[in-house]
Amino acid sequence: MRDPATPGLPSALPELSLLQVHRLVKRFGALTATDEASLAVRAGETHALIGPNGAGKTTLIHQISGALAPDGGGIFFDSEDVTALTMPRRVREGLVRSFQITSIYKRFTVLDNVVLAVLARRPSAPSWWRAARADEAAYADAEAMLTLVGLAAAADRVAGSLAHGEQRQLELALALAARPRLLLLDEPMAGMGPDESARMVDLLSALKAQHLTLLLVEHDMDAVFRLADRVSVLVNGRVIATGSPEEVRNDPAVRQAYLGDEASGTTGATGEAA
Amino acid sequence: MTESLRPRRTLLHHRAGGAWIWAVFIALAALPPLLQSLGLEFYTVVATRVLIFAIAAASLNLILGFGGLVSFGHAAFVGIGAYTVGVLADAGVASAWIAWPAAMVVSGIAAAVIGAISLRTRGVYFIMITLAFAQMFHYLAVSLKAYGGDDGLPVAARSVLNGLPVALTDDASFFRVALVLFALVFLGLRRLVNSPLGWLLQAGRDNETRVAATGGRVFAVQWTAFIVAGAIAGLAGALLANLNGLVSPHLMHWSQSGQLMVMVILGGAGALWGGPLGAAVFLLLEELLSGVTIHWQFALGAILLVVVLFAPRGLAGLVDRSGVKKTAPSSSAAKSKGAAHA
Numbered sequence: 001m002r003d004p005a006t007p008g009l010p011s012a013l014p015e016l017s018l019l020q021v022h023r024l025v026k027r028f029g030a031l032t033a034t035d036e037a038s039l040a041v042r043a044g045e046t047h048a049l050i051g052p053n054g055a056g057k058t059t060l061i062h063q064i065s066g067a068l069a070p071d072g073g074g075i076f077f078d079s080e081d082v083t084a085l086t087m088p089r090r091v092r093e094g095l096v097r098s099f100q101i102t103s104i105y106k107r108f109t110v111l112d113n114v115v116l117a118v119l120a121r122r123p124s125a126p127s128w129w130r131a132a133r134a135d136e137a138a139y140a141d142a143e144a145m146l147t148l149v150g151l152a153a154a155a156d157r158v159a160g161s162l163a164h165g166e167q168r169q170l171e172l173a174l175a176l177a178a179r180p181r182l183l184l185l186d187e188p189m190a191g192m193g194p195d196e197s198a199r200m201v202d203l204l205s206a207l208k209a210q211h212l213t214l215l216l217v218e219h220d221m222d223a224v225f226r227l228a229d230r231v232s233v234l235v236n237g238r239v240i241a242t243g244s245p246e247e248v249r250n251d252p253a254v255r256q257a258y259l260g261d262e263a264s265g266t267t268g269a270t271g272e273a274a
Numbered sequence: 275m276t277e278s279l280r281p282r283r284t285l286l287h288h289r290a291g292g293a294w295i296w297a298v299f300i301a302l303a304a305l306p307p308l309l310q311s312l313g314l315e316f317y318t319v320v321a322t323r324v325l326i327f328a329i330a331a332a333s334l335n336l337i338l339g340f341g342g343l344v345s346f347g348h349a350a351f352v353g354i355g356a357y358t359v360g361v362l363a364d365a366g367v368a369s370a371w372i373a374w375p376a377a378m379v380v381s382g383i384a385a386a387v388i389g390a391i392s393l394r395t396r397g398v399y400f401i402m403i404t405l406a407f408a409q410m411f412h413y414l415a416v417s418l419k420a421y422g423g424d425d426g427l428p429v430a431a432r433s434v435l436n437g438l439p440v441a442l443t444d445d446a447s448f449f450r451v452a453l454v455l456f457a458l459v460f461l462g463l464r465r466l467v468n469s470p471l472g473w474l475l476q477a478g479r480d481n482e483t484r485v486a487a488t489g490g491r492v493f494a495v496q497w498t499a500f501i502v503a504g505a506i507a508g509l510a511g512a513l514l515a516n517l518n519g520l521v522s523p524h525l526m527h528w529s530q531s532g533q534l535m536v537m538v539i540l541g542g543a544g545a546l547w548g549g550p551l552g553a554a555v556f557l558l559l560e561e562l563l564s565g566v567t568i569h570w571q572f573a574l575g576a577i578l579l580v581v582v583l584f585a586p587r588g589l590a591g592l593v594d595r596s597g598v599k600k601t602a603p604s605s606s607a608a609k610s611k612g613a614a615h616a
Contacts, residue, residue, distance in 0.1 A: 065487070091489035103487065105480045108285045116286075116477045119470045120490030126470035128498065133287045133468065156283040178488045 018043040018078055018182050018213050019064070019095070025072035026059055026237075033059040034070065035237035041182065046204075046214040048224045048245075051234035052257075057217045058100060060234065061186050064215075065097040066090045077182070092123055094181030098174075100190050100217075102167045106160030110151055110170060113159050114142035117177035142177060149173040149203060165196035172203065182213040189220050201226060225249075233257070286473045290464050290546035299457050306446035318445045319517070320561055324554050325452040326513045329459050331537040331549030333506035338535065339543035340467055341499050342479030346401045347388070347408030348534050351381040351504040353526030355511025357415060360427045360521035370433035370442070370512075377512035378505040384411075385504020389497050408531055415523035426522025429515050442516060452513055456550070459506055464546055466502065475499050479544075540581055542588025551589050 019041040026034035033056045041047045051057050062068035064075055066087035074083045077095050085093070105113045118138045119126060132138070146152045149169045154162065159170060168188065175183055188204065189197045201223050208214065208227060218224050224231065225245045232242040233254050241251045248254055291298070302325075309317050334348045355377035362373045388407045395403055421427040432442040440447040466472050474495045478485050485492050515521045524530070533556070541552025559577065563570035585592050 087486045088489050088491055091487065096489075097487060099483075099487070103481060103484045105477055105484060107480050108477075109283050111282055112284050112286050115284075116473060116485070116490075117488040120474060120477070120485055120488040122470075122489075125491065126474055126495065128466050128469045128471035130470070131287075131465075131468050132470045132473045133282075133284060135470065138470075139282065158285070174484065174488055 016042045017076075019215065020076040021060075021064060021073070022076065023073040024060070024063060024070050024075065026056075026063060026068065026070050033237050034063065036073065037234065037237060037239050038073075039232055039239055039242070041213060041215050042230075043213055044211040045229040046208045046216060046227050048216045048218060048228035048231045049234060050218070050221070050224055050231060055234045056237040057234055058186060059237075061097060061184050061215075061217060065095065065184055067097075088120075091178050092121065094179065095184070096175050096178045096180035096182070097184035098171050098186060098188060100186040102164075102171050104159045104167060104170050104174065106158075108159060109155065110146065110157055110159050110162070111139075111142060111155040113170060114145050114173050114177050115139060117174040118142050118145075121178040145173045145177045148176065148206075150199070165192055165199070168192060168196070168200065169203070172200075176207075180212065182215065183207070185214060185216045185218070187217055187219065189218060189223060197223065286468075286476055288464065288467050288546050290460075295460070299453070302453055303450065306449050310446070315445065318449050320557070322445070322449045322452050322513075322517055324557050325449070325456045326510050326517060327534075327537065327553035327557060328550035329452075329456050329513070330507050330510035331534055331541065331553040332459060332463055332546075333503040333510070333549070334534045335538045335541075335543060335545075335549040336463060336466070336475075336503045336506075337496075337499050338538050339545065339548055340472065340479065341475045341496055343393070343496060343500070344401050344535075345392075345404045345500075345503075345531075346528070346535065347404035347406075347531050348503070348507055349528070349530035350388070350408035350411045350526050351385055351507035352511040352514065352530070352534075353411060353415065353521070353523070354384050355381045355508030356515035356521040356525050357421070357427070357511075358508070359433065359512045359515040360429050361421060363429050363431065363433070363515075364421070364427065368431060368434045370435045371437075373433050374509060374512045377508045379508075381508025381511065382501050382505035385501045385507075386497070389500035389504070393493060393496050393500065405528055405531070408526055409528060412523050412526040412528070415526060422522070424523060426520050426524070429519050429521060432516045432519075433512075448517070455509065455513070459509070460546070460550070463506075466499075467546065471495055471498060476544075536578060538588075540578055540588060542590030545588060545590035547590040547593070548588050555589060 017040040021037060021039040023036045023038055024034050025032070025036055037060055049057055049060070059068065063070045066085060070083065074081055076082065077090065077093060082090050082093065082095065105116060115138050118141045119132065143152065146155055149172055151166065151169050151173060154166060159167070162170065172188060189200050192200060197220060204214065204227055216224070216227065228245055230242060231245050231248040232239050233248060235257045240257060241248055241254045243251065305321055306318050309315060330352050334345065337343045337345050358377040358380045359373045362376060367373055388404065392400055392403045392407065416424050435442065435451070440451060442448045442451065474485060474490050477490070478492050478496060482492055511525065514525070537552035537556045538549050539552070540556060541550065542548030559574055560570060563573050581589065
């Protein structure tokens with residue numbers, strides 16, 4: 001699944017891209033938060049989106065997931081133009097996101113949370129007559145998802161009473177319960193301690209091993225370089241480089257605009273590019 | 275592998291007392307003969323009134339309590355149902371089999387239109403827009419000079435249930451018909467609340483973004499609930515037109531919507547017994563206090579204040595203590611609790 005294709009030319013490989021973001025524009029008054037950003041995520045890859053604070057990463061994720069409408073450009077998922085679709089429609093197509101700020105049902109149990117996600121994702125309209133509690137298929141799905149993220153033992157607890165790290169695990173379980181074909185992860189390690197982060201990286205590695213396509217926004221560079229097959233760098237609302245972690249690390253524009261000392265620090269001497 | 279998870283605990287399922295519901299229905303059915311033997315026949319009419327408002331409040335609770343959508347115009351649907359029966363009676367249609375379903379359909383259609391517009395807003399805007407729609411219907415009724423305008427439209431005769439050995443002109447029979455309809459509404463709402471649709475409705479109250487982010491049809495779910503609630507309120511209106519022998523614009527006045535909200539909050543928003551309990555306590559207190567003083571609303575207000583301060587989950591929350599553990603942080607305690615939320 002690692003593909004040494006030419007970096008920076010995603011449009012040359014449209015048939016391989018599960019997600020294609022084409023010259024997306026989003027303005028907030030005088031501020032252009034997304035400035036003709038283009039991005040291609042191939043089926044099966046883990047694609048990291050990095051960039052300094054304020055680069056517009058979350059704004060871009062909002063537009064891809066359908067929470068924000070772009071002012072220009074287009075979003076194509078599995079060769080279909082989804083730019084005008086609502087968020088729930090995109091989710092049912094398989095384009096699912098997780099949130100940087102945990103978004104769970106705090107007043108219900110952990111198992112309730114995941115069952116609700118399974119029920120919400122169903123392609124057919126929800127029944128208003130059958131008892132949801134007797135929906136064994138939904139419960140089987142939900143319980144499998146909790147086991148996957150390691151929360152099976154907490155199934156009966158009220159979600160709001162979970163520790164922060166556990167809530168992040170639940171957040172991931174809810175996204176997975178929606179059966180993504182492409183999962184947008186907005187800082188899954190946000191606010192986590194080192195142990196919790198390590199567990200989340202293991203969890204994401206397991207998803208990667210199952211060839212789930214991931215678009216990962218993350219500040220933790222160790223995690224990014226461990227997980228990502230390809231990395232795109234967003235600066236001032238533009239994607240300035242895309243390539244393998246090595247290529248991006250060695251890209252002079254990236255080094256200048258973003259990575260700076262951090263890249264030299266983590267990689268040691270990487271040679272003089274240009 | 276998942277054996278340890280059973281029996282599953284859920285805070286979404288509402289049992290509403292389970293089999294005890296039937297005991298309540300049977301006890302209520304025995305009320306008219308009991309009142310008669312005590313020489314208190316007048317209270318049969320009061321009890322019928324309680325049942326009708328129990329139906330209306332239960333329907334409001336579906337959207338207000340379970341959906342978290344504070345609709346301040348629910349009396350409009352009660353009024354539209356009542357006017358449907360009144361207008362049909364005026365045209366010579368006395369059959370309950372036609373007039374009552376017609377009331378539900380007309381109210382349901384009104385709810386579909388109002389809901390389609392109102393549900394695009396949230397919070398204070400939703401409160402205001404539902405209130406505005408209800409007031410619009412109120413003034414529409416005032417302007418209907420052919421149907422009595424401000425004075426309202428007398429309903430000369432009670433609806434006729436052709437084919438059934440009951441005459442609504444008999445107060446005890448009317449009570450029993452209202453009780454059967456109340457039971458059907460209550461059991462139907464219990465089914466709805468506990469269905470996938472009902473669960474997603476409750477989910478939207480807790481975190482609407484999350485429902486949408488997992489693919490849920492937030493609008494469709496809330497709209498369905500809004501229409502069902504409107505149609506049931508229309509049925510309450512049909513019964514009220516028969517009980518009062520009069521339909522008037524006052525039925526749709528904002529104060530009537532406010533009264534239904536007070537009933538739901540008093541009884542317990544988001545609890546199946548909340549609406550009926552609130553309607554019963556509100557109307558019985560009104561009956562009791564208004565006999566003592568003309569300032570009965572002052573006393574009622576004080577009682578409401580006490581309930582809101584000391585029983586934030588309403589009277590139904592006092593009876594059902596199971597939800598109190600909702601915030602229990604201990605995982606071992608939570609794990610040992612297998613029982614479902616009542």
